[in-house]
Amino acid sequence: MTDDIRTKKLMNAPEDIIPEAIEGMLSAHPDLLRVEGATRRALIARDGPRDGKVGIVIGGGSGHEPAFAGYVGRGLADAAAVGNVFASPSPEHIMDAARAVEGGAGVMFLYGNYTGDVMNFDMAAEECDSIGIPARSVAVTDDVASAPKGREGERRGIAGDFFVFKIAGAAAEQGRDLAACHAAAVHANANCRSMGVALSACSLPQTGKPNFELGARDMEIGMGIHGEPGMRRGALETADEVSDELMDAILADMELGQGDEVAVLVNGLGATGLLELYILHRRVTQILGGRGVKIHYSWVGEYCTSLEMAGASITLLKLDADLKTLLDMPCRTPALTVAGTLAPAGTLTKRSHDGTAGAAEVDRSTLAKDGPVTPETFRRMMLAVGEAIHDNRDWLSELDGVIGDGDHGVTMDIGWSAVRKELAAPVDETITQTSTRMAKAFLDAVGASSGPLYASAFRKAGEAVSDRLNLDAGAVVAWVEGICAGIQSRGGAQVGDKTMIDAWVPAVAKAKEALQSGGDVSACLEAACAGARNGRDYTAEIESRRGRSAKLGQRSLGHVDPGAASAHVMLVAMHRALSA
Incomplete structure (x- = not known):
């Protein structure tokens, strides 16, 4: 560890923190948990999944322990897909969990309502459908601070996960079918409300720096569980005053x-x-008693954390007869035990779900060979992008810490490190095939929102040049345009939303202008860099309308979007590598 790291953590190498934590969980709870799947990111309940039962799969980023894997066990979740710190698990992580628990009655995915989680679990649900596993999803939306009444679907999922997961797990344990389990989880979510306060920042293991600034006498009301700013910042108040405001x-x-x-x-x-x-x-x-509201049961402690952040949240679940019955049903997990007699464990028949298709053969004799960007040149350009993202990791994370959760640089570095590893040795393949390999490597490594976005981008870019062996200026512009189209098709962002699209769209426009003026590959990439830089700088002038920073409103003004900044870094690295 270097001298400039400001926070202390009991860890070994930051890149090993998740697998080592999983290893520790398994060694601490060998009677409850096992790991399955090639990714080693799916933690399974030893006595939970069984034939004829809906498989309950929860998941999200690490750093919220005991959520999410702490709620895996009989009577609650059958599996948890474990993402990197503050980053959604990838579709492959989720599919490892789904395949391990599917007992013929389908699976239900539950997760917090964040862009990355929604995209990755949606991709997993699509894959489930393609291999014959019925799947339903519920995104938890309990945080009242993140969107007003009437726009509940835009709200974040915070500690309310605890109640929604418990209700869903009990419904499945009771033997309800997939539609009924889904209805119970939706009902619980509709009756669940939370709000939190932060008293200090947290720090990512990879950076060792607080991911936002909060004065020694300040607090942030309405803070999210990734360090996202809340409704307002003010002077520290008493416990009763904070409780009153939250309630x-x-x-x-x-x-x-x-x-x-x-x-x-x-x-x-x-x-x-x-x-x-x-x-x-x-x-x-006191507040509930004054309204004549009865507390059926209370939990006090750490159930959904934010690394080492100081602060707390309050969650209420309004009960009816069914929710009360499901809440009281017994369960046994590392983080939650509800007393009662659990029925004997059943058996799970392993099912084959092979939806993998082999790579298509490519007839190289039909591919265009003119153009200076050979497959080997392209590989070197992509390696240069990975190096540039690594060199700018901390800066990108600092940008994200101001308006997001502070992990954009870390997440992009993880994804591009996987790409660099995948492309380390030359392989005789086309640029389209390289792009496809990049997509899988990035998505499997990252999850988060960047994973699905750039996986879709690389695939779409590769498809755009599938008729070529080497790239000329027009093909390079088509590849860059494919990146933009892939991101938009998966994420749906538009210019003005304050996202990476605000850099990619003008990059494509400027590259096309250079192409129409007779520019070569270098000139087109240089123009793309200029367009991305302009778009990046433009994001500081607008309010965020998508992603975690969309909750900030005018507080996002004056700050560059980190996704737009990383887009510019990528294009500059491509241009420099080509020039070299």
């Missing part, structure tokens, strides 16, 4: 009155002890 927002959003019954979760974000959490619960009890 006011929650109760304004859900109808609770005399005779209603709730379950309560007072959740620590990683560095707030039980002493403080019980003080918050004391006030929650």
Whole structure:
């Protein structure tokens, strides 16, 4: 570790933190958990999955422990797909989990409502459909701070995951079919509300630096679980004042009155002890009692954290007879045990779900061979991009820390490191085939939102030049345009949303102008760099409308979008590598 690292963590190499943590979980809970699949990122309940039962698969980024793998066990989740820190698991991680628990009744995916999770679980659901596994999904949307009433579908999933996962797992354990399990989870989500407060920043293992700044006497009301800024920043208040503000927002959003019954979760974000959490619960009890609302059961502790962030969240689940029954059903997991008699474990028949198709043969005699960018030149250009992303990793993460969760540079570096490893040795293949390999390597390594976006981008770019062996200026422009089209087709962002698209679209436009003016490959790439730089700088002038930073409104003004910045880094590296 270097001298400039500002935070301390008990870890070995940052790149080993997830596999070593998984190894530790397995050694700590050998009676409850096992790992399956080639990715080693799917943790499975030893006695949970069985024939005829809906398989419950939860998942998300690491750093929220005990969520998500801590809720794998009999009566709750059958499996968890484990992503990198603050990054969604990839579709392959999720599919390893789905294949391991599918007992003929289908699978249900549950996760927090974040762009990366939605895209990666959607891709997994698409793959399930292609190989004959029925799949349904529920994105948890409990955070009242992240979107107003009437736009609940835009809200983040935070500690409410705890309740929605429990209800879904109990419904499946009870023997309900896929549609009924889905309905129970949707019902729980609709009756769940949360809000949190942060008292300090957290730091990513790869950077060792706080991913946002918060003064010693300040707090952030409405903070997300990845360090996303909240509704407002103000002076630190008393425990009762904080509880009042959180509860006011929650109760304004859900109808609770005399005779209603709730379950309560007072959740620590990683560095707030039980002493403080019980003080918050004391006030929650007073507020609910004043309304004549009965607390059926409470949980106080760390159930959905944010690395070492200080702070807490409050979650209420409004109960009816069915939700109460499901909440009270027994379960046994590393992080949650509800007492009661569990039925004897059943057996799971291993099913074959082979949806893999072999790579198509390429007749090279039909491919255009004019142009200076050979497959080997292209490989060197991509290696240069990976090096440039690595060199700019911390800067990109710092940009993201201001308006997001602070991991963009880390995530891009993980993806491009996988690409560099995949392309380390020359292989006799076309640029389209190289692009396809890049897509798989990036997606398998990253997940998050960048994984599906750039995987789709590389595939689309490769398809755009599938008729060529070497690339001329027109083909290079077509490849860059394919990158942009792939990102837009998967993510749906448009110019003005303050995303990477704000750099890629003008990059394509400027490259096309250079091509129409007779520019060669170098001139077209240089023009693309200029367009991306202009687009990157433009993002500082606009409010964010997509992704985690979309919750900030005017607070996102004046800050460059990290995705647009990384797009510019990539194009500059390509141009420099070609010139060299």
